[in-house]
Amino acid sequence: MSDAALFDKIISHCKEYGFVFPSSDIYGGLAAVYDYGQNGAPLRNNLRQYWWQSMTQLHANIVGIDAAIFMHPKTWKASGHVDGFNDPMIDNKDSKKRYRADVLIEDHQEKIRQKIEKEIDKAAKRFGETFDADMYRSTNPRVMAYQAQIDHCDAVLKEGLETGNLGMIKELIESEGIVCPISGSKNWTEVRQFNLMYSTQMSAVESGEDQLYLRPETAQGIFVNFLNVQKTGRMKLPFGIAQTGKAFRNEIVARQFIMRMKEFEQMEMQFFCQPGTEMQWYNYWKELRLKWHMAMGIPASSYRYHDHVKLAHYANAAVDIEFDFPFGFKEVEGIHSRTDFDLGRHEEFSGKKLRYFDPEKNESYVPYVVETSIGLDRLFLLTLCNAYCEEEIDGDTRVVLKLHPALAPVKAAILPLVKKDELPELAEEIYQKLRLDFPCYIEDKDSIGKRYRRMDAIGTPFCITVDHDSLNDRSVTLRYRDSMKQERVSIDSLHSLLSQATAMSSLLKELI
Numbered sequence: 189m190s191d192a193a194l195f196d197k198i199i200s201h202c203k204e205y206g207f208v209f210p211s212s213d214i215y216g217g218l219a220a221v222y223d224y225g226q227n228g229a230p231l232r233n234n235l236r237q238y239w240w241q242s243m244t245q246l247h248a249n250i251v252g253i254d255a256a257i258f259m260h261p262k263t264w265k266a267s268g269h270v271d272g273f274n275d276p277m278i279d280n281k282d283s284k285k286r287y288r289a290d291v292l293i294e295d296h297q298e299k300i301r302q303k304i305e306k307e308i309d310k311a312a313k314r315f316g317e318t319f320d321a322d323m324y325r326s327t328n329p330r331v332m333a334y335q336a337q338i339d340h341c342d343a344v345l346k347e348g349l350e351t352g353n354l355g356m357i358k359e360l361i362e363s364e365g366i367v368c369p370i371s372g373s374k375n376w377t378e379v380r381q382f383n384l385m386y387s388t389q390m391s392a393v394e395s396g397e398d399q400l401y402l403r404p405e406t407a408q409g410i411f412v413n414f415l416n417v418q419k420t421g422r423m424k425l426p427f428g429i430a431q432t433g434k435a436f437r438n439e440i441v442a443r444q445f446i447m448r449m450k451e452f453e454q455m456e457m458q459f460f461c462q463p464g465t466e467m468q469w470y471n472y473w474k475e476l477r478l479k480w481h482m483a484m485g486i487p488a489s490s491y492r493y494h495d496h497v498k499l500a501h502y503a504n505a506a507v508d509i510e511f512d513f514p515f516g517f518k519e520v521e522g523i524h525s526r527t528d529f530d531l532g533r534h535e536e537f538s539g540k541k542l543r544y545f546d547p548e549k550n551e552s553y554v555p556y557v558v559e560t561s562i563g564l565d566r567l568f569l570l571t572l573c574n575a576y577c578e579e580e581i582d583g584d585t586r587v588v589l590k591l592h593p594a595l596a597p598v599k600a601a602i603l604p605l606v607k608k609d610e611l612p613e614l615a616e617e618i619y620q621k622l623r624l625d626f627p628c629y630i631e632d633k634d635s636i637g638k639r640y641r642r643m644d645a646i647g648t649p650f651c652i653t654v655d656h657d658s659l660n661d662r663s664v665t666l667r668y669r670d671s672m673k674q675e676r677v678s679i680d681s682l683h684s685l686l687s688q689a690t691a692m693s694s695l696l697k698e699l700i
């Protein structure tokens with residue numbers, strides 16, 4: 189199966205099994221906005237919980253807060269978002285479609301890259317076993333010309349964005365002959381900067397004074413609360429503040445399902461430390477965050493680090509953790525050493541001192557910050573992409589989500605073998621007991637095989653089948669999702685069995 193076909197299957201699976209629906213589906217959906225369904229919402233909650241507990245329970249010096257989405261307008265001036273949180277936009281006058289100019293160029297570069305790969309494939313077939321692809325890349329005139337074209341696009345785009353010379357970017361689009369994918373024309377407007385923040389008004393009456401923004405990142409809610417938390421929590425450096433919550437960005441290019449959304453959730457932690465120690469903490473968090481991902485049972489080969497070559501003006505180090513999605517390696521999390529930029533700017537704009545009195549040094553200073561920032565929705569997508577499996581069994585295809593039991597939306601399904609002979613009553617008794625501690629499901633419709641398959645498809649790690657013997661010996665058949673192995677266990681042992689396998693601690697203990 190091609191990667192594109194696999195990704196399409198995952199998207200359909202999400203809708204068919206109640207994980208993710210397009211927002212306002214009955215009205216035709218809303219671009220880049222999604223709703224989580226009856227299985228998606230609990231899976232997402234479990235992922236959030238795993239992150240939250242790993243931050244606030246496993247670190248005595250990290251506390252969690254929940255700041256409001258609306259913030260004082262000056263926040264976004266201070267953070268630099270009002271002036272600098274922009275994407276370069278271009279419209280096609282014929283199709284009236286709007287595009288991100290950098291994405292148009294990147295897509296164009298991708299097409300050239302594909303031409304290079306075709307040339308190399310052709311040559312490999314021609315030359316056979318002795319073929320050296322690297323050598324061919326660096327010597328074949330046609331491939332070299334394609335590569336030079338890609339590099340030229342990179343250089344012009346970079347210079348145009350860095351210097352604010354958007355005219356250069358438009359000229360590049362024209363000189364490269366980039367056409368609108370809808371109209372096929374080259375009838376482009378000028379390139380303009382477009383701010384990604386959504387704005388609204390505090391009061392019913394519109395005035396420039398009370399313009400608010402929907403936060404584009406949760407981090408600023410932490411910075412403005414730095415002193416509140418430090419003082420009331422008597423926090424000593426180094427310490428962290430964690431938060432999860434919604435963020436909003438007017439992303440023009442909605443792509444790859446829930447990968448890039450207009451309304452999404454972030455899980456961010458700002459770690460405040462003494463200036464000069466930030467690289468030590470940056471390396472600590474870089475390593476620990478990857479370990480956190482892998483504790484979910486995801487192989488190391490699915491991840492890679494991508495160090496930022498060009499740093500934001502406030503950062504002195506930054507790295508992305510990328511996951512190998514069906515559409516290639518893409519960022520899921522960023523670790524940024526943000527220096528004292530944010531607190532310093534908020535000092536300047538608020539007129540309030542945002543300093544830490546260091547009793548050992550007997551001086552006050554603005555702490556440095558190392559941030560870890562992960563998108564919950566991207567994490568959700570990553571989890572599904574990793575878990576989705578199709579297996580051939582006796583000429584039939586079984587679709588199974590191999591989710592870690594601590595993350596699975598339903599922990600156990602209780603299934604009476606038949607809908608009679610008091611089996612449903614015993615199943616109900618087991619269900620009533622287990623549901624106090626575990627999200628469980630009970631069902632007596634259809635054949636047992638069909639019910640197993642439905643549970644496999646939503647990632648339920650255990651199926652508990654109640655049969656006629658159960659009435660006599662108070663034991664049941666426990667079926668394991670991944671191996672499909674079945675064993676006989678007593679009803680009394682079910683609770684402790686589920687406890688051990690599905691507790692969040694089974695994930696957390698990997699981190700200590």
Ligand code: GAP
Nearest residue numbers: 405407447448449452520521522561562563566
């Ligand atoms: N406070 C730092 C910050 O916001 P970012 O790289 O812009 O940094 C952090 O965002 C993470 O948030 C990303 O790694 C990604 O997982 C997630 N994210 C960002 N924009 C997103 C979007 N439009 N849709 C879904 N997730 C997004």
